[in-house]
Amino acid sequence: MKSEPETYSIDQLKTDGVTPWEGVRNYQARNHMKAMRKGDLVLFYHSSCDPAGVAGLGVIRAEAHPDESQFQRGGLYFDTKATREKPIWYCVDVAFRKKAKRFVPLSEMRADTELTSMVVLQRGSRLSVQLVSEAHFSHICRLAGL
DNA sequence: GCCAACGTTGGC
């Protein structure tokens, strides 16, 4: 799961303990969240910053439920087409698990032949919620000391 | 249903 640290960082998650992953407004990303199950592990990726990369580990605390921000009129994530009866956007609750002992920068991931097929490294990959294979996941965890 | 225009993402 990607987040701009200026908006929401791994340190903020550590402070909060758990947070609803609100504001995702992309159907594919939403569907990835709907597929998540309690206890699933999450790589927390810092995007649009220097350096970008994997900053830590989260765990799914609650499965997909309606994203409250879609109902907040005037709010950044308000959606006129969404109703309580028929919500459009969903979010999962993500709990803090661990901060990377070693931050894994994107540049290092790109240089790593084990990770060449990882979704986040593909050209134009902008999805904020992506599937990570077991192999890539454990490799990143090794690099990060997680 | 096509596709141009536009907005957003996010690395560089």
Add this chain to the structure above:
DNA sequence: GCCAACGTTGGC
């Protein structure tokens, strides 16, 4: 700040 990639919108 640039720009490629890509999703969405809306006219036709």
